[in-house]
Each structure stands twice: as structure tokens, then as C-alpha cells.
Amino acid sequence: MTPKVPFNRPCTVGADAAYVREAIASGHMCGDGPFGKRAQALLEAKFAARHALLTTSCTAALEMSALLCGLEAGDEVIMPSYTFVSTANAVALRGARCVFVDIRPDTLNLDEAQIEAAITTRTRSIWPVHYAGIACEMDTIMEIARRRGLTVVEDAAQGVFATYKGRALGTLGDLGCYSFHETKNISCGEGGALLVNNDSFAKRAEILREKGTNRSQFLRGQVDKYTWVDLGSSYVPSDILAAYLLGQLEAGERITARRGELSATYARLLAPLAERELLRLPVVPAECASNHHMFYVLVEGAARRGALMEHLRGAGYMATFHYVPLHTSPVGAALGWREGSLRVTEDLSARLLRLPLYYDMSDADVVSVVREVFVFYGVDCRGLAA
Numbered sequence: 001m002t003p004k005v006p007f008n009r010p011c012t013v014g015a016d017a018a019y020v021r022e023a024i025a026s027g028h029m030c031g032d033g034p035f036g037k038r039a040q041a042l043l044e045a046k047f048a049a050r051h052a053l054l055t056t057s058c059t060a061a062l063e064m065s066a067l068l069c070g071l072e073a074g075d076e077v078i079m080p081s082y083t084f085v086s087t088a089n090a091v092a093l094r095g096a097r098c099v100f101v102d103i104r105p106d107t108l109n110l111d112e113a114q115i116e117a118a119i120t121t122r123t124r125s126i127w128p129v130h131y132a133g134i135a136c137e138m139d140t141i142m143e144i145a146r147r148r149g150l151t152v153v154e155d156a157a158q159g160v161f162a163t164y165k166g167r168a169l170g171t172l173g174d175l176g177c178y179s180f181h182e183t184k185n186i187s188c189g190e191g192g193a194l195l196v197n198n199d200s201f202a203k204r205a206e207i208l209r210e211k212g213t214n215r216s217q218f219l220r221g222q223v224d225k226y227t228w229v230d231l232g233s234s235y236v237p238s239d240i241l242a243a244y245l246l247g248q249l250e251a252g253e254r255i256t257a258r259r260g261e262l263s264a265t266y267a268r269l270l271a272p273l274a275e276r277e278l279l280r281l282p283v284v285p286a287e288c289a290s291n292h293h294m295f296y297v298l299v300e301g302a303a304r305r306g307a308l309m310e311h312l313r314g315a316g317y318m319a320t321f322h323y324v325p326l327h328t329s330p331v332g333a334a335l336g337w338r339e340g341s342l343r344v345t346e347d348l349s350a351r352l353l354r355l356p357l358y359y360d361m362s363d364a365d366v367v368s369v370v371r372e373v374f375v376f377y378g379v380d381c382r383g384l385a386a
Contacts, residue, residue: 004316005369010182010189011359013255016247023243031236032216035243042249043193047168049176051196053209053235054242058157058179058192060235062090064208065153065175065194067231068201069125071096078118079127079155080110081325081332082345087127087155088326088337098337099123100327102344106283107131108352112140117340119148128173129155133185133293134284135164138172145173151198153177160186161256162291174198180245185259185293185359186252188245191237208232255359259292262361265386266295269370278377295357296322297373302350309353311376317369318356325349 023035036054043052055061071077073095079087081100088098101114108131115126126145128136138154145152152173156162159169160178170176175198180191196205206216212232217223248255267281274281280298284290299305305321312319325345326332355369363386374381 001316003313003318005318005356005361005365006358007318007320007354007356008183009358009360010187011255013359014247014251016244016251019243019247020240023240026239029238029240031238031242032219033239033242035239035246036237039242039246039249040193042246043195046249046252047171047195049168049171049195049197050199051202051205053194053196053205054237054245055192055194055209055235056237057086057181057190058155058177059086059090060233061177061192061194062086062153062155063093063233064205064235065177066090066094066096067208068175068205069151069153071124074122075124076120076122077125077127078110078115078123080129080345081327081337081342082108082131082323082349083129083155083326084157084323085326085329086157087129088332091127092331096124097122097335098326098332100325100332100337100342100345101340102342103131103348105344105348107134107136107285107288108348109134109136110141111344112137112144114340115141115144119144119150123148123150125151125153127153127155129157130159130162130169132282132296133158133160133162133169133291134282135159135162135169135288137285138164142172151175157181157192158184158291158293160184160291161252162293163289165287166289170195171197175201180248185255185291186245186248188237188241188248191241191245204230209235256291258359259357260290262357262363262366263290263292263295265363265366266355266357266370269367269384269386270297270373273373273377273379276379278379279373292357294354296352296354298348298351299353300351305351305353308373308376312355312369312372315372317372319353319369322352322354323349
């Protein structure tokens with residue numbers, strides 16, 4: 001059955017499709033072409049990023065970050081368990097150990113108050129994850145990192161066009177990683193970016209991205225030939241993908257604003273249920289400006305979450321859960337990667353339900369989804385309107 005309202009639908013706005021046709025016609029379809037360079041320059045300009053490098057995915061950007069941090073067997077990296085597997089995989093592939101700490105009950109972000117206790121002599125880095133496009137408490141995290149001599153890698157996969165105290169997510173740590181996957185606000189199907197905010201990493205990041213060669217220096221005329229000088233892989237996306245991405249980035253404020261309108265409508269319409277404590281709405285601290293990557297609710301328990309999800313899907317509205325905490329996964333459990341209690345992670349991950357949200361969604365669609373939530377709880381939904 002085709003759903004009335006899917007969970008996500010990628011949008012085509014602005015010049016993205018026209019740019020793709022232009023890239024194809026140009027005959028330059030491999031990486032680091034004209035559109036790739038324009039997209040990187042736009043990222044640097046819009047977000048005041050020191051260096052932006054497009055990658056094939058956020059996973060690739062995270063893997064590059066692990067290499068740049070010099071992670072080796074026996075090293076430890078502090079991160080939340082409530083994240084996508086790519087965050088942990090990038091560390092594990094270097095032979096290092098993920099130390100999972102709990103999340104905050106309000107934002108579901110890494111609990112900065114628990115970081116210090118998780119640091120050991122083997123700790124090398126802190127990898128905060130900005131959940132749902134809402135920033136972690138970065139001032140505290142950066143203060144701890146600087147005092148303890150640790151690098152900070154922001155997993156800002158969900159945070160493009162979100163800010164913390166006026167600064168773009170991804171630009172606050174030593175390195176920042178973006179995702180442009182189909183499910184993200186700004187998309188090119190599959191893609192990502194690495195923001196290099198620490199100049200000491202800039203030269204090597206360029207080499208890692210070019211399969212471990214100094215090809216970029218050769219193309220700039222800085223060396224007379226290029227060769228293999230370091231580890232690396234093929235992290236450069238096609239210029240066709242960069243062309244589509246450029247159009248999306250140019251329309252980024254419009255996309256973000258529309259998602260904000262939809263999120264505000266959800267919050268307003270669901271407020272009566274929140275006031276009755278039937279569910280909880282997302283919390284956005286005053287210092288954070290969200291990019292409205294998702295709209296979720298927290299319900300009473302796992303059973304209630306499952307029942308509500310099935311009720312919505314049965315009515316044609318594709319709500320879904322999110323991450324299974326990594327420490328409870330087969331790999332995470334086998335490795336024993338955790339530090340202390342992860343009670344909040346285990347509790348909230350079992351109660352979280354994401355509602356449909358995408359740029360082309362109509363206000364009437366939001367009303368229809370909310371109406372079914374009211375029906376599920378047996379609450380009068382007459383009078384609901386956008």
C-alpha cells in the first residue's frame with residue numbers, strides 16, 4: 001500500500017537539476033570539478049568554515065577523521081552509544097575502542113557532565129553527535145578537550161544549517177562531519193563533507209581524500225608530479241553529485257525555514273497531548289538554533305511506541321523509531337564498549353518515535369498525522385487545523 005504520507009521524500013529545489021545537466025554536458029563528471037569546488041567554497045562561506053572537503057559520505061568523513069586523529073590500537077574515543085554505526089565504525093577500523101557514555105534526557109545528546117569520568121590515559125578524542133540537528137553543549141566539551149589535550153570530532157551528520165551560539169555545527173571542533181544522504185535536509189543522494197577547523201590537519205586531509213597522494217598539490221602546480229605519500233582512500237565524490245548538492249546548498253535557508261514551519265505546526269498541535277503528559281516534545285536549548293532535521297515524540301514506553309507506530313502506519317502515515325543503542329548491538333555487546341550506566345540511552349531510545357517530515361510536506365499532512373495521534377490516545381481532535 002502506498003502511504004498517504006511517507007516518512008521522508010527528497011526534494012528538488014532551486015537549480016539542482018539544472019546544475020546536474022550542466023555537469024553532464026561539460027564532460028567533467030569525476031571529482032573536484034567546477035561544481036565540487038563551488039560547493040566547497042559555498043560551505044566555507046556560509047558556515048565560516050576554515051576548510052571544506054566534499055566526501056562520498058559522512059562515513060567517509062568520519063573515517064578520514066579517525067586517520068587524522070592518529071587513532072591506533074588501544075586508543076579510546078568517547079562518544080554516545082545513541083548514534084549511527086558509522087560513528088563507531090570509523091574508530092573501530094583503526095583498532096581503537098569506543099567508550100560509550102550516556103546521553104542527556106533533554107536533547108538526547110552526549111551528556112557533557114559524564115565525559116570527564118570516562119577519560120583515561122588512553123583517551124585520544126571526543127566525538128559528540130548533534131542529534132536531530134540540535135547542538136551538544138560544545139563550550140563545555142571543548143573546554144574539557146583543550147584542558148586534557150584531546151581532539152574533538154563533531155558528528156554533525158544531521159546538523160547542516162544548525163547553529164550553537166550563532167556558530168555552525170561542524171565548525172566548533174577540530175573536525176566536523178556532514179551528511180548529504182537522501183534522508184538529510186540537504187541531499188545529493190549519497191554524499192558528505194569534512195570541515196577542517198584545525199589548520200594542522202588541513203594538508204594531510206587533502207592527501208587522505210586523494211587516495212593518499214599529493215595529486216591536489218600537483219594540480220595546483222606545487223609539485224612536478226604526484227605520488228603515494230600517505231594512507232588514504234577514494235573519498236572524492238563525482239561532480240554530478242556535487243552539482244546537485246550545490247543547488248541544494250544554495251536553497252538551504254529556504255529548505256530549513258520550511259522544515260521549521262512544519263516542526264512548529266507539529267509542536268503547536270501536539271501541545272495538548274504534551275500538557276496531559278501523554279508524550280514529550282523535542283527540547284531545543286536557548287543557545288541552539290535547530291535545522292529541524294526531524295520531529296520526534298517520546299511516549300510512555302516501548303510497547304506504547306510500537307502500538308502508536310503501527311496505528312499511524314495502518315492509517316497510511318509512516319512514522320518510525322530510530323537508533324538501536326550501539327552497546328546493545330551484537331558487535332557492541334561482544335566488545336563490551338561502555339563506561340558506566342547508559343540508563344538514559346536505553347530508556348529514551350525505546351520510547352522515541354519519529355514523525356514524517358520533509359520539505360514538500362503540506363500543512364494539511366501535518367494535521368492528518370497529528371489527528372491520528374489524537375485518535376490513538378482517545379482524545380477529541382475536532383478543531384485541529386494548521
